[in-house]
Amino acid sequence: MNEFYKKIFIKQKLMRTVLISLIPIIIFSTYLFGIRVLVLLAAVAATGTITEYLWEKHYGNKASEAVFVTCVLYTLTLPVSTPVWIAISGILFGLFFGKLFFGGFGKNTFNPALVGRIFIYVNFPEPLTNSWNNAASIFPGGFSTYLTDHIDAVSEATPMILYNNTAKLYDIQSLLLGTVPGAIGETAKLLIILAGLYLIYKKVASWEIMTGTIIGFIATNVVFYFFNLPVLNPLHGILMGGFLFGTVFMATDPISAPKTKTGKWIYGIIIGSVTLLIRILSLFNGGMMFAILIGNTFAPIIDYFVKESAARKKNKLEAIS
Known part of the structure; x- marks a missing residue:
């Protein structure tokens, strides 16, 4: 068998x-x-x-x-x-x-x-x-x-x-x-939170992407709050809809996510921010699945510019030395 x-x-x-x-x-x-x-x-x-x-x-x-x-x-x-x-x-x-x-x-x-x-x-x-x-x-x-x-x-x-x-x-x-x-x-x-911790422990899912997504969501929430836009408190926002499920299992997909460490942070922040933007400014009740696919679109571009930036810094250091 x-x-x-x-x-x-x-x-x-x-x-x-x-x-x-x-x-x-x-x-x-x-x-x-x-x-x-x-x-x-x-x-x-x-x-x-x-x-x-x-x-x-x-x-x-x-x-x-x-x-x-x-x-x-x-x-x-x-x-x-x-x-x-x-x-x-x-x-x-x-x-x-x-x-x-x-x-x-x-x-x-x-x-x-x-x-x-x-x-x-x-x-x-x-x-x-x-x-x-x-x-x-x-x-x-x-x-x-x-x-x-x-x-x-x-x-x-x-x-x-x-x-x-x-x-x-x-x-x-x-x-x-x-x-x-x-x-x-x-x-x-x-259970989703526990699954996320398990995947991080097993080094299967990126904690940088998960953390970046939550940071992006909360930061955008704070900005919207100061502009008097209708937002929930961040805890309710995170616990509602498919945000946590998407953060743990979808955004961290190693194939469609960036490969560089810096890129993972940027990618996560984009997903978290776009999720809230869609929730507040569009007709859709959720937004996580659209935000992740938008993040997928930019993932190769993010990695490209992160690598280019690292290469330029390396060349400058070599030129100085």
Whole structure:
């Protein structure tokens, strides 16, 4: 069985570490939202894995284990009520136009999970902005309910939509514990924070990008506050929407992020700042996924100028000496 697996996939320890960090979030999300979480995960993972395998086989290559991470991350950004066919169409679009057409693993400019997520967000806005209310009570959660038509009866606004429409806020405890409506994986903030610390400890994710993203968000928030623009206190802003999930798992994607240390700081600050700009100045309730893709666009440029600046400084020092 192991030999058969080796013939199909390139083993990637880094990607396995990311998957391990996601397991508690998947378990908790399944408990809160119900078995439909596993249905969506299975459908997306099967579609994505088979698609990449067939594509790479055509070119005589193996599929990467990174496809599992892409499929899981993509699914966790969806509302649990997302129709399966829409979820499948998103992962297909994300893999083809975010990864495979660029040449496969290691050659993509954009995060493929976010490419797929934005594709369905733009094309199917109504089902992608609905969210099942898992928070009536922490026990027994939604695990005992197989979600079908019942979803429509208990859908409720996410914290971001609720605030934008009514100026009401969920309390910090609910936001941290994840007992609020939202996308499958974005509500469990405490588990996301722990996953981020685990990935930093394992040296899999960049702490510079995570820290830079938070600094960019808070700094922009302070600037907006002094100009009397409608902003939340930074803690609420960070805990609402997909900001933390995107910071830990999406922005730190090593392929689509800068490689230089200085570049990682700049990249993170851009993402954090743009997230708040989109939240305040656009029609979109969130902004993290758009901000990360904008950051992906600038990542190669950032690295180029950082390296050019370092080279110029080195030449000046050599000239002086």
